[in-house]
Amino acid sequence: MTTIKDTKQEIQFRFPKGFWWGSATSATQIEGAAREGGKGLNIWDYWYEKEPNRFFNGIGPDKTSDFYHRYKEDIRLMKETGHNSFRFSISWSRMIPDGSGEINQEAVNFYNNVINELLANEIEPFVNLFHFDMPLAMQKIGGWENRDVTDAYARYAKICFELFGDRVKKWFTHNEPIVPVEGGYLYDFHYPNVVDFQRAVQVAYHTVIAHAKAVREFKKLDIQDGKIGIILNLTPSYPRSSHPADLKASHIADLFFNRSFLDPAVKGEYPQDLIDLLKEHGYLPAVAEGDRALIKQNTVDLLGINYYQPRRVKAKENMPNPDAPLMPERFFDPYVMPGRKMNPHRGWEIYEKGIYDILINVKENYGNIECFISENGMGVEGEERFRDEKGMIRDDYRIEFIREHLKWVHQAIQEGVNVKGYHLWTFMDNWSWTNAYKNRYGFVSVNLDKDGERTVKKSGYWFKTVAENNGF
Ligand code: BG6
Numbered sequence: 001m002t003t004i005k006d007t008k009q010e011i012q013f014r015f016p017k018g019f020w021w022g023s024a025t026s027a028t029q030i031e032g033a034a035r036e037g038g039k040g041l042n043i044w045d046y047w048y049e050k051e052p053n054r055f056f057n058g059i060g061p062d063k064t065s066d067f068y069h070r071y072k073e074d075i076r077l078m079k080e081t082g083h084n085s086f087r088f089s090i091s092w093s094r095m096i097p098d099g100s101g102e103i104n105q106e107a108v109n110f111y112n113n114v115i116n117e118l119l120a121n122e123i124e125p126f127v128n129l130f131h132f133d134m135p136l137a138m139q140k141i142g143g144w145e146n147r148d149v150t151d152a153y154a155r156y157a158k159i160c161f162e163l164f165g166d167r168v169k170k171w172f173t174h175n176e177p178i179v180p181v182e183g184g185y186l187y188d189f190h191y192p193n194v195v196d197f198q199r200a201v202q203v204a205y206h207t208v209i210a211h212a213k214a215v216r217e218f219k220k221l222d223i224q225d226g227k228i229g230i231i232l233n234l235t236p237s238y239p240r241s242s243h244p245a246d247l248k249a250s251h252i253a254d255l256f257f258n259r260s261f262l263d264p265a266v267k268g269e270y271p272q273d274l275i276d277l278l279k280e281h282g283y284l285p286a287v288a289e290g291d292r293a294l295i296k297q298n299t300v301d302l303l304g305i306n307y308y309q310p311r312r313v314k315a316k317e318n319m320p321n322p323d324a325p326l327m328p329e330r331f332f333d334p335y336v337m338p339g340r341k342m343n344p345h346r347g348w349e350i351y352e353k354g355i356y357d358i359l360i361n362v363k364e365n366y367g368n369i370e371c372f373i374s375e376n377g378m379g380v381e382g383e384e385r386f387r388d389e390k391g392m393i394r395d396d397y398r399i400e401f402i403r404e405h406l407k408w409v410h411q412a413i414q415e416g417v418n419v420k421g422y423h424l425w426t427f428m429d430n431w432s433w434t435n436a437y438k439n440r441y442g443f444v445s446v447n448l449d450k451d452g453e454r455t456v457k458k459s460g461y462w463f464k465t466v467a468e469n470n471g472f
Contacts, residue, residue, distance in 0.1 A: 011469055011470075011471040011472065012471070012472070013406065013407060013410045013471045013472055014469075014470060014471035015410065015413070015470050015471050016413065016420075017470070018420075019420065019421055019422070019470055020084060020085040020124070020372055020420055020421025020422070020423070021082055021083060021084050021085065021421065021422060021423075021463070021466065021467035022078070022083040022084060022085035022086045022087070022123070022124075022126075022421070022422075022423045022424075023078075023083065023086060023087070023423050023424040023425070023426055023427040023442075023443060024086075024087040024088075024126075024374055024375050024423045024424070024425050024426060024427070025067070025086075025087065025088050025089070025426050025427050025428075025430060026088070026089045026128070026131035026132070026133070026175065026430075027088065027089045027090060027091035027094065027131060027133060028042065028044050028061050028064075028091065028131065028132065028133045028431075029061075029064060029131075029426075029430040029431050029432060029433075030064050030065050030066075030067040030088070030427075030428070030430050030431075031064060031066075031067050031068045031091065031094075032061075032062065032063065032064040032065065032066040032067065032068050032069070033066070033068035033069065034060075034061055034062040035062070036068070037068065037094065037104070037106040037107065037110060038094075038097060038104040038105075038106045038107065039091065039093055039094040039097060039104070039107065040093040040094070040096070040097025040098055040099070040104075040135055040136065040137060041093060041135070041136040042091065042092070042093040042133040042134060042135050042136055043133065043134045043135075043136060043139050043143075043190070043191040043192070044060075044061045044132075044133060044191070044433075045060075045061060045062070045136070046136045046139075046191065047190075047191040048060030048061060048062070054434055055434055055436050056434065056435050056436040056437065056438045057436055057437070057438075059431065059436040059437055060431075060436075061431055063431065063448070064430060064431040065428050065429065065430055065431070065446045065452055065454075066452055067088075068110065070452070071113070071114050071117060072117055073454065074427070074428065074444075074454070075114075075117045075118055075121055075123065076121070077427075077428070077444050077454060077456060077460075078118075078121065078123055078427060079121045079122075079123065080456060080460070080464070081427075081443050081444070081456060081460040081461070081463055081464050082463050082464030082465070082466070082467030082468055083123050083427075083467070084122065084123060084124060084467065085123060085124040085125075085126055085170075085421060085423070086118060086123050086124070086125060086126065086423075086427065087125075087126040087127070087128060087172075087304075087374065087423055088114065088125070088126075088127065088128070089127070089128040089129065089130070089131040089133075089175065090107075090111055090127060090128070090129055090160055091107070091133055092129070092130065092133065092134075092135050092138075092153070092156050093133065093135035093136065093137075094107040094110070095107045095108070095111075095156060095159065095160065096135070096156055096159070097135070097137075098135065098137040099135035099137045099138035099149075099152050099156070100137070100138070100152040100155065100156075103159060108163060111163075111164060112163075112164070115127075115164055115167050115168060116167070119167060124169070124170065125167070125168050125170075126168075126170040126171075126172070126374075126423075127160070127164065127168045127170070127171055127172065128171075128172040128173075128174070128175050128231060129153075129156070129157050129160060129171070129172065129173055129174070129214065130153070130173065130174045130175065130177075131174075131175040131176075132175070132176075132179060132180055132183075132190065132433070134180070138152060139191070139192065143184075143192065143203070144180070144202075144203040144206045144207050144210065145199060145202055145203055145206065146206075147206060147209070147288070149206070149210070150206055150209045150210035150213055151213070153210040153213070153214065154210065154213035154214050154216070154217055157173065157213075157214035157217055157218070158214075158217040158221070161217060161218055161221050161223060161226075162221065165221065165223040165226060166223075168226075169223070169225050169226050169227060170226075170227055170229070170302065171218060171226065171227065171228050171229065172228075172229050172230055172231050172302075172304055172374075173210070173211040173214045173215065173228070173229075173230050174207065174210075174211055174230055174231065175231045175304075175306075175374075176231065176232065176233040176306060177204070177207045177208075177211070177230070177232070177261050178204070178232075178233065178257060178260065178261060179233065180203070180207070181200050181203050181204045181207070182200075183433075184203070185199050185200035185203050186200050186327065186328070189433070189434055190433070195325075196325070197283060197325060197326040197327055197328075198283055201278065201283050201284075201285045202285045202286065204260055204261075204285075205285035205286075205287070206285075207261075208261065208264045208265070208295065209291060209294065209295075211230060211264075211265065211298075212264075212294045212295050212297075212298040213294070213298075214228075215228050215298035215299070215300065216294065216297070216298045219298065227301040227302045227370075228300055228301055228302070229300045229301060229302030229303055229304055230261070230265045230300050230303065230304065231303075231304030231305075231306060231374045231375070232258070232261050232262055232265070232303070232304070232305065232306065233306040233307070233308070233375075234258050234262065234305050234306070234307060234358045235257055235258065235307075235308075235309065235310060235311040235354075236258075236310050236311070236354045236357045236358055236361070237250045237251075237253045237254040237257070237258065237310075237311045237312075237313060238250060238310055238311070238312045238313070238337075239312075239313060239314065239335075240312065240313070240314035240315075240335040240337075241314075243315070245315035246313070246314050246315050248315065248331075249313045249314060249315045249316070249331060249332035249333070250313050250332070251273070252277065252328075252331040252332060253311055253313050253328070253331070253332050255271055255273055255274040255277065256274075256328045257311065257328075259271045259274060260274060262366070264295050265299065265300050265303070266299055266300060266303060266366045266367070266369055267299065267366065267367075268295055268296040268297070268298070268299045269292075269295065269296060270295075281326055283326065300369070301369075301370065302369070302370050302371065302372075303362065303366070303369050303370070303371040303372075304371070304372060304374030304375075305355075305358055305359070305362070305371055305372070305373055305374060306373075306374055306375035306376070306425070307354060307355045307358060307373065307375070307376050307405075308346075308348055308375070308376065308377070308425075309348040309349045309350070309351065309354070310349060310351045310354040311334075312334065312335040312336070312337050312340075312349075313332040313333065313334060313335050314332065314333050314334075314335040315332065315333070316330075316331070316332065316333050317333055337349075343378055343379070343380075345379055345380050345381040345438075345439050346378075346379045346439055350378075350401065352404040352405050352407070352408050353408055355373065355376065355405050355408045355409060355412075356408035356409070356411055356412050359371070359408075359409070359412035359417040359419060360412060360415065360417065362417065363412075363415070363416060363417045363418070368416070368417065368418050369418065370418050370420060371417075371418060371419055371420065372419060372420045372421035372422065372423070373405075373409060373419065373421065373422045373423060374423050375423060375424075375425040375426075376402070376405050376422070376423075376424060376425065377398075377401075377424050377425035377426060377441045378397065378398050378401040378441065379432075379435075379438075379439030379440065379441045380395070380397065380398070380439060380440055380441075381438055381439055381440070383395065383429075383440045383445065383457075391455055392455065392456070392457065392458055393445050393455070393457040393458065394457075394458045395457045395458055395459045396458065398457070398459040399458065399459050399462045402424065402459065402463070403472065406422060406466075406472070409422060410471075424441075424443060424463070425441050426441045426442050426443075427442055427443060427444060428442040428443070428444035428445070428446050428454060429441065429442040429444070429445050429446040430442065430446070442457070443456065443457055443459055443460035443463060444456050444457065444460055445457055
């Protein structure tokens with residue numbers, strides 16, 4: 001087995017004992033077996049069937065790294081790359097093919113096997129219940145627009161807690177719940193490809209209701225040592241300047257894209273400014289009696305933070321057309337900061353200090369809740385060109401990316417933030433929504449031309465030394 005020694009002899013950045021080192025994945029992106037093992041279809045299977053051309057190189061979710069069949073090999077590689085924890089998601093449509101009916105025993109067996117294999121390898125399973133993958137049968141009745149779906153979801157969550165909660169202690173209701181709102185109801189990059197602010201608001205609201213109902217089920221069960229959380233992509237919102245108009249623009253972007261989920265999940269209530277803004281424009285969602293108490297009583301124990309890039313905004317330069325349908329961009333323009341560092345493959349800015357700013361905000365304004373970096377990573381196209389003669393991809397850019405972010409995480413810990421771990425997106429190169437296999441993110445490369453052959457990248461071996469030394 002190859003090992004890469006960290007060049008520094010001394011540990012300069014040491015992390016607290018028991019720090020969670022690992023990576024994150026999602027069911028649709030790694031499992032494959034989309035029509036196998038009794039799984040029902042989800043919106044990705046369906047959309048791909050309808051519009052394969054929307055997917056990079058026409059590759060759909062049926063062609064993934066095949067974790068469904070190869071989980072043992074993959075878990076062995078997790079061990080080889082120093083993981084002490086690993087996040088995956090359960091596919092709702094695999095567990096309950098039509099979303100609300102019978103439980104699929106083959107799915108129960110599969111997830112039991114994965115959990116047991118992880119534990120046998122001393123890797124703690126972190127389980128997320130929803131990663132953009134609405135069962136098709138649920139979408140057909142309106143998806144998150146239909147309040148009944150929140151009950152079906154809470155039932156599914158309860159079933160999972162009951163079946164796996166004896167061994168899984170870290171649970172998450174949603175990954176990046178704002179993304180299906182943006183993708184499916186505002187900017188047309190997820191099914192059902194609706195562009196409608198009012199419907200987007202309703203979907204976001206019902207997602208929060210579904211989340212709170214799942215948390216309520218979790219708390220009722222009182223799982224020993226169990227923690228329930230949510231995973232949010234927090235994009236710190238930076239104004240172009242300290243001019244009041246820029247500050248206001250950045251405040252509104254923060255309300256829409258961060259606080260619309262962060263506040264109800266952690267504080268149990270929506271920011272008043274967001275309610276006022278929606279009210280002023282006539283876009284409040286339909287609510288039901290008791291919702292306020294439901295949200296208030298069901299806050300999370302643990303917050304997962306996904307961080308990739310900041311959001312930079314400025315005040316609108318041209319007066320928006322007041323008759324145009326409302327979109328969040330009515331309130332701000334994007335701002336391109338001169339000299340910013342970019343990941344050209346994904347078109348995202350790299351700003352390492354952003355991770356620190358988020359963490360300090362969590363400490364100061366969200367009760368210093370227990371949290372961890374649940375995703376952070378760098379997608380790169382054409383990584384094969386970095387493969388050396390021994391067959392290893394030498395992804396030094398990824399090592400640098402992780403290291404520079406970890407330095408800021410370390411700084412936040414020094415300042416008292418309750419950060420418990422760092423998970424990379426992602427474990428192995430995976431299928432990624434409409435981008436399919438365009439950008440590679442993994443510690444482990446997956447060669448689609450060689451039957452999904454796995455090879456650990458340089459970053460994977462580097463990460464092992466970091467995890468073993470609990471620092472670098
Ligand atoms: C996160 C998601 O938003 O970013 C993942 O949780 C996703 O599902 C990852 O794959 C990277 O984004 P992308 O679009 O480049 O795959």
